[in-house]
Amino acid sequence: MTSAPGPDWRLFRGDGEPRPVTLPPAPPWRCFTPGRSRQPDMPYVIEAQHANIVNAALHLRRPLLVTGPAGTGKSSLAHAVAHELRLGELLRWPVNSRSTVKDALYQYDAIGRLRETTLSRDRGEREPSIGTFVRLGPLGTALVPSATPRALLIDEMDKGDVDLPNDLLTVFEEGVYDIPELTRLPEDMADVEVQTLDHRGTVLVHQGVVQCAEFPVVVITSNGERDFPPAFLRRCVRLDLPVPDEERLRAIVAAHLGGEALRTAEDLIEAFLRRRAPGELATDQLLNAVFLRTGGVDLDAEGLLDAVLHQLTGAM
Structure with missing residues (x-):
């Protein structure tokens, strides 16, 4: 279920005030368990x-x-x-x-x-x-x-x-x-x-x-x-391996984050496809954006989507 964006997603506020914070669950691909592979048990989407x-x-x-x-x-x-x-x-x-x-x-x-x-x-x-x-x-x-x-x-x-x-x-x-x-x-x-x-x-x-x-x-x-x-x-x-097309991108999002996440990610997939033309982007950047969206992070916040979907080649 997608959380509504709100101030709670801002764990760090930059105001110098210490506060008790509980970090939300990490993305499946960023979980580290001693003695186990970091690769989550999910299907690999391949033609x-x-x-x-x-x-x-x-x-x-x-x-x-x-x-x-x-x-x-x-x-x-x-x-x-x-x-x-x-x-x-x-x-x-x-x-x-x-x-x-x-x-x-x-x-x-x-x-x-x-x-x-x-x-x-x-x-x-x-x-x-x-x-x-x-x-x-x-x-x-x-x-x-x-x-x-x-x-x-x-x-x-x-x-x-x-x-x-x-x-x-x-x-x-x-x-x-x-x-x-x-x-x-x-x-x-x-x-x-x-x-x-x-x-x-x-x-x-x-x-x-x-x-x-x-x-x-x-x-x-x-x-x-x-x-x-x-x-x-x-x-x-x-x-x-070619760059994933739109259909494969949808399959990858669904495989990693579920069908519910995919239904809320249409605008992010469109933004990813637009930005991929002028500069190279990686599929995991799209997954990062969708994961943040499902966690209630407001990707419309100033500069946030640009930071997540930043180009990997070309001028900074």
Whole structure:
């Protein structure tokens, strides 16, 4: 039920007067529960032709390269696939200019090991296992052998170094990597328990080699800011998500906020479509506006709708 706009929606008034305030419930997509995915349990709105491409990638055991403008649901698609296929916790690798494949596979704390080993010797205690100082990254954890594949989101690949796609080729093709710090260990230390990135805790690595049993479900997102090399593209199935049209926008609002919210959002959808022409807007900005409306926030207040539906590109 939509609340009538009124002064109560203004939690902060800027008058310097402290007052008891109870924050209203957060949007479903901004709820954080320890140990659970932040993706709400709601349907992901996708066209049948695009779902077919996702299925092709699943059958081929190939990474799905998802391109499209900001706000078209690229990252949410990875959450939806992991949820629907019951693949467990989604592993996430957010790429930036400093990202390397090695760090995504594993990290080794050599300084920490040296310090702890020295302290243990000084105390006459047994030295800690080297596995205590090895932690698998999101890609490394995704390749740990298991009965069912893991789901991995490689987010915004085009923000990475130009060589990053080529560095992934061997891992994508072979589904295997080694940890040199463990491969050099003597035979009697062939099995080492190392830490994983997720709640499963640890995994036993034999002779420093990790080989997947089932290639993980990999979703790679790109905003289309850079072209990828042909060798990389050949190993992926490509899905280009278009900007949602009016019909899909309505379906998205209804899926996230319900039919009642949709019935009160006609003017907001129209405003969103008008503003999207001169400058790029993201679908979640529309959801934000509709959520505020259903919570009784007066979007006619000076400058408020402009702040919520602000352009993502162009001059500020």
